[in-house]
Amino acid sequence: MLLSVRGVTKDYGKRRAVDNVSFEVEKGEIFGLLGPNGAGKTTLVSMISGLIRPLTGDILLDGKSVLREPMEVKRRLGVVPQDIALYPSLTAVENLQFWARMQDVPAREESARIERVLGITGLSERRKDRVATFSGGMKRRLNIAVALLHNPLLLILDEPTVGVDPQSRTHILDTVADLAKQGLTVLFTSHYMEEVEHLCGRVAVMDEGKIIAQGTVTELKRIVGEMDEVSVNVTKLGANLVGGAGDDFYAQAKQEVPGLVDLRMNDEEIVAYTQSSSQLLPALLAFLVSRGFKIQSVSVKEPSLEAVFLKLTGKRLRD
Ligand SMILES: Nc1ncnc2c1ncn2[C@@H]1O[C@H](COP(=O)(O)OP(=O)(O)O)[C@@H](O)[C@H]1O
Numbered sequence: 521m522l523l524s525v526r527g528v529t530k531d532y533g534k535r536r537a538v539d540n541v542s543f544e545v546e547k548g549e550i551f552g553l554l555g556p557n558g559a560g561k562t563t564l565v566s567m568i569s570g571l572i573r574p575l576t577g578d579i580l581l582d583g584k585s586v587l588r589e590p591m592e593v594k595r596r597l598g599v600v601p602q603d604i605a606l607y608p609s610l611t612a613v614e615n616l617q618f619w620a621r622m623q624d625v626p627a628r629e630e631s632a633r634i635e636r637v638l639g640i641t642g643l644s645e646r647r648k649d650r651v652a653t654f655s656g657g658m659k660r661r662l663n664i665a666v667a668l669l670h671n672p673l674l675l676i677l678d679e680p681t682v683g684v685d686p687q688s689r690t691h692i693l694d695t696v697a698d699l700a701k702q703g704l705t706v707l708f709t710s711h712y713m714e715e716v717e718h719l720c721g722r723v724a725v726m727d728e729g730k731i732i733a734q735g736t737v738t739e740l741k742r743i744v745g746e747m748d749e750v751s752v753n754v755t756k757l758g759a760n761l762v763g764g765a766g767d768d769f770y771a772q773a774k775q776e777v778p779g780l781v782d783l784r785m786n787d788e789e790i791v792a793y794t795q796s797s798s799q800l801l802p803a804l805l806a807f808l809v810s811r812g813f814k815i816q817s818v819s820v821k822e823p824s825l826e827a828v829f830l831k832l833t834g835k836r837l838r839d
C-alpha cells in the first residue's frame with residue numbers, strides 16, 4: 521500500500537478531533553474520506569502533511585514515517601488545502617514559478633512542468649492573468665496545479681469543491697479522475713456523498729473524529745441492506761407535521777404503508793426506505809395525500825451513502 525495511517529489521534533484542548541484513526545490507501549486508487557463538517561478530516565490531512573504532530577500513532581507514505589522522515593514524506597506528497605495559498609497580485613505562471621522554486625523543482629524542468637500542470641487543470645489560456653481576476657473555482661484549480669508541480673506519488677484534496685462554481689466543480693472532479701487513470705494515487709475528502717460515490721473506489725466514513733465504516737461504495741451500501749430509497753418531493757409541508765406531530769406521523773405511516781422500513785423528512789422531501797418500492801409506492805402516495813401533502817415528483821433509487829451515514833449515526837450528512 522502507498523499510504524498507511526496507523527492509530528492516529530489528535531486533541532485540541534479537551535476535544536478529541538481525531539480518535540484512533542487507521543486506514544490504508546493502495547497505489548493508484550482514489551480513496552474517499554467522507555464526513556460532515558467537524559468530523560476531523562482537515563486535522564487528519566494536516567497530520568498526513570506533517571503540519572500537526574499526532575498524539576498517538578504514525579503515518580507512513582511509501583514506507584516513510586511522517587514522524588521520523590517528514591521531508592521524505594513531503595517530497596512524495598501534493599496537498600490541495602482548503603484555504604487558498606496563492607498570491608493574488610501575481611499571474612498564474614508567476615505563482616507556479618514561485619512554488620516550483622519553493623519545492624526545488626529543477627530549474628531546467630521548471631517551464632515544462634508549469635506548462636504541464638496548467639494543461640492538466642485547464643488553465644493554459646489564463647496563464648498570464650493575475651490570480652486576483654480568477655473565480656474561486658479557478659483558484660482551486662491553480663492550487664491543484666501547484667500541488668502537482670513536484671510530481672507527487674499521492675495527491676490529497678481537502679474538500680476541493682466547496683465554494684466552487686458548478687463548471688469548476690465538474691472540471692475538478694474530471695481532472696481528479698483523469699489523474700488517477702494516469703496512475704496517481706488520490707486521497708479525497710468531502711462532505712458531499714454524491715462526489716465520493718461517483719469518484720472513489722474505497723471510502724472511509726468519518727464522524728466525530730472516528731472512522732465509523734470503510735469499504736467500497738458497494739460494501740458500504742450493504743450496511744443499509746437490500747433497500748430502495750423512495751424520494752417524494754412535496755409542497756405544502758405543514759410545519760405541524762414536521763415538528764410536533766413528527767413521531768405520530770411516523771407511527772401512522774408505519775401502520776398505513778406496507779413495506780415501509782424507515783421514513784425521513786426534510787423541508788420539501790420525504791424519503792422512505794423499503795425492500796419493495798412497487799408495493800410501497802401506491803400506499804405511500806395515498807397516505808401523503810391524505811395528510812395534506814401535494815406531490816411534485818417521485819424517484820426510486822438504490823440507497824445512497826447518505827442512507828449509510830444516516831443508518832450509522834442517526835444524523836444526516838449535511839446537518
Ligand atoms: N486549530 C484548532 N483548534 C481547536 N479546535 C480545532 C482546531 N481545528 C479544528 N478543531 C476542531 O476539531 C474538530 C475537527 O475539525 P476539522 O478537522 O476541521 O474537521 P473537518 O475538516 O472534517 O470539518 C472540530 O470539532 C473542530 O472544531
Ligand SMILES: [Mg+2]
Nearest residue numbers: 561562602679
Ligand atoms: Mg475540513
